Amino acid sequence: xxxxxxxxxxxxxxxxxxxxxxxxxxxxxxxxxxxxxxxxxxxxxxxxxxxxxxxxxxxxxxxxxxxxxxxxxxxxxxxxxxxxxxxxxxxxxxxxxxxxxxxxxxxxxxxxxxxxxxxxxxxxxxxxxxxxxxxxxxxxxxxxxxxxxxxxxxxxxxxxxxxxxxxxxxxxxxxxxxxxxxxxxxxxxxxxxxxxxxxxxxxxxxxxxxxxxxxxxxxxxxxxxxxxxxxxxxxxxxxxxxxxxxxxxxxxxxxxxxxxxxxxxxxxxxxxxxxxxxxxxxxxxxxxxxxxxxxxxxxxxxxxxxxxxxxxxxxxxxxxxxxxxxxxxxxxxxxxxxxxxxxxxxxxxxxxxxxxxxxxx
Numbered sequence: 001x002x003x004x005x006x007x008x009x010x011x012x013x014x015x016x017x018x019x020x021x022x023x024x025x026x027x028x029x030x031x032x033x034x035x036x037x038x039x040x041x042x043x044x045x046x047x048x049x050x051x052x053x054x055x056x057x058x059x060x061x062x063x064x065x066x067x068x069x070x071x072x073x074x075x076x077x078x079x080x081x082x083x084x085x086x087x088x089x090x091x092x093x094x095x096x097x098x099x100x101x102x103x104x105x106x107x108x109x110x111x112x113x114x115x116x117x118x119x120x121x122x123x124x125x126x127x128x129x130x131x132x133x134x135x136x137x138x139x140x141x142x143x144x145x146x147x148x149x150x151x152x153x154x155x156x157x158x159x160x161x162x163x164x165x166x167x168x169x170x171x172x173x174x175x176x177x178x179x180x181x182x183x184x185x186x187x188x189x190x191x192x193x194x195x196x197x198x199x200x201x202x203x204x205x206x207x208x209x210x211x212x213x214x215x216x217x218x219x220x221x222x223x224x225x226x227x228x229x230x231x232x233x234x235x236x237x238x239x240x241x242x243x244x245x246x247x248x249x250x251x252x253x254x255x256x257x258x259x260x261x262x263x264x265x266x267x268x269x270x271x272x273x274x275x276x277x278x279x280x281x282x283x284x285x286x287x288x289x290x291x292x293x294x295x296x297x298x299x300x301x302x303x304x305x306x307x308x309x310x311x312x313x314x315x316x317x318x319x320x321x322x323x324x325x326x327x328x329x330x331x332x333x334x335x336x337x338x339x340x341x342x343x344x345x346x347x348x349x350x351x352x353x354x355x356x357x358x359x360x361x
Contacts, residue, residue: 112213124170128170193308260289295308313354
C-alpha cells in the first residue's frame with residue numbers, strides 16, 4: 001500500500017470530507033443515484049483514492065480480486081451470488097414450496113425466529129456470503145407485504161453481520177482481527193473472536209431474532225403451501241445482479257483505501273467509547289479496512305471488543321456497510337432510502353444498547 005503523510009494535509013481532508021458527504025446524501029436525495037449505487041460508489045472510490053494519492057497496481061489488483069477470491073481460494077462473492085442465484089432460478093418452485101412447508105409446520109413466529117437466529121449464527125461457519133444469498137431468496141419468496149420483507153431482511157442481515165464476527169470463516173473483519181492479534185500479547189487463534197466477543201454477539205443475534213419473530217412473524221400470510229409467490233427473476237437478471245455485486249465490492253475496496261488517511265490521522269488516538277460511535281462510518285466504508293487500520297496488538301482487550309462491536313453493528317445501517325446488505329438489497333431491489341428507513345434507527349438502537357453494556361455496566 002502507498003504511504004500516508006505523517007500529518008493531516010488540508011486539501012486531502014477537505015476532498016475526502018466532501019466525498020463522504022456525497023456518499024451519505026446523494027443516494028438518499030437523488031433517485032438516479034439511488035438506482036445506480038454500484039457505479040456511483042465506484043466513482044466515489046476512485047475519487048477518494050485520487051484525492052489521497054494512493055493509487056497503485058497492488059490496489060487495482062486487490063479491487064479486482066476481492067469480489068472473486070476469499071483468502072487463497074478461487075471462490076468469492078461473485079461466484080456464490082451467481083451460482084446460488086442460478087440454482088434458485090432453475091429450482092425455485094420446489095425450493096419455495098419447501099420454505100412454505102417449513103413455515104406452515106413451525107408457525108410464522110417460530111420460523112422467523114429460527115431464520116434470523118440460525119442464519120445469524122451459521123454466518124460464522126458457512127460464510128456470510130452464502131447466508132446472505134439464501135436469506136434473500138427465502139425472504140423474497142415469503143407471502144408478505146414488501147415493506148415487511150424489507151424490515152425482515154434488514155433485521156436478518158444485521159444479525160448475520162454480527163454472527164459472522166464469531167470466527168475467521170465468517171467475514172474479512174474477523175479474519176483480519178485474528179491476523180492482527182496473532183502475536184503477543186493476545187496470541188489470537190481461530191476461537192479468539194468467539195471467546196471474547198461471543199458473550200456480546202450471541203445474545204444480540206437472539207435478541208434480534210426475538211424482535212423479528214414478535215413483530216414480523218404474524219405478517220406472513222401462510223395457511224398452506226398454495227401461497228407460493230411467483231418467481232420473476234430471469235437468467236439475465238441473476239447474471240446482472242452478480243456483476244453489480246462485483247462492482248460494489250470493488251468500489252468498497254477503493255473507498256476504504258481512499259479514506260485510510262482520515263482514519264490514520266484522526267481515529268487512532270480517540271478513546272474507545274468515542275471510537276465506538278465514530279465507527280458508524282462503517283455504514284458506508286469497508287469495516288474490514290477499518291479493522292486493519294484501527295486494531296493493533298498494543299490495544300487492551302476492552303478497546304478491541306468495543307471497536308469490533310461498533311464496526312459490526314454500524315455495518316447494518318446502510319447497504320454499503322456490509323456484504324449481506326449488498327447481496328440482499330441487490331436480490332430484493334431495495335433502494336438505499338428504503339434500507340436506511342429501517343437500518344439507521346435499528347442500528348442506532350442496537351448501538352445504544354451495546355454502548356450501555358460495554359461502557360456503563
